[in-house]
């Protein structure tokens with residue numbers, strides 16, 4: 609097959625073993641496999657940029673540690689604002705831990721309340737003080753954006769320079785704006801009440817559905833398309849726990865929904881020149897209760913040599929270079 613276009617379907621946390629176990633056919637194209645994630649830094653933006661660039665981005669200072677330090681610094685004022693609490697003294701008196709831990713917990717609860725409020729009732733429901741903290745919180749997230757010096761090392765950058773038409777929708781860490789907020793809010797909401805968790809998941813599923821519809825009409829106008837959903841990652845963090853049958857059932861329903869959605873979407877694409885790759889940045893290990901050391905890939909091209917995350921990024925890079933070359937020859 610001679611591909612002149614590439615479609616990258618990024619499904620955060622899609623787990624190889626679960627796709628196989630539950631025989632989710634739409635997610636398994638011509639060739640399917642898993643690859644090893646060698647990086648210890650398995651935070652979403654880090655791994656996706658590693659996959660897109662094929663280089664060790666942590667060596668360029670793009671690490672989750674640096675990102676969170678910078679976010680903390682940018683939210684420092686909110687720590688003071690969280691101290692402007694009527695019950696501060698009784699709180700500090702009765703709460704356990706040393707003073708730093710107690711203040712950290714106070715800040716955590718303060719920002720959590722704001723995020724839930726904004727999520728459910730909108731920003732307008734926030735008080736003036738809360739608005740400042742919310743604004744600072746959103747501002748601090750820009751730290752996660754892909755640094756330009758690394759972006760320049762990706763084949764995507766070359767594609768832009770060669771005037772190829774690149775469409776990326778909420779793809780981390782290129783241009784995920786809404787998902788970046790969701791990712792960071794989720795950190796405070798993994799153990800939220802069941803009804804709130806369902807509400808969040810439903811919202812994200814709707815977003816996934818809408819953005820997929822959006823690209824369906826645009827594929828013909830673009831050379832490189834990147835699409836992404838955090839749905840499975842959020843679902844896994846909330847429900848994938850050892851020996852939790854109810855959670856596993858939720859997970860199964862969520863996986864099936866995505867399988868069906870992708871299947872329906874792919875059946876509507878009639879472009880023989882399109883290379884399609886479905887991939888994840890990592891799977892999920894229920895025993896670790898964290899991201900696993902292997903990621904998922906599946907493509908409509910017959911191959912079998914993707915074993916590491918470097919292999920996967922070379923595969924994508926190669927496709928992009930070929931598209932650039934074929935465009936050049938046409939000119």
Ligand SMILES: [Zn+2]
Pocket residue numbers: 621841842845899
């Ligand atoms: Zn995750």
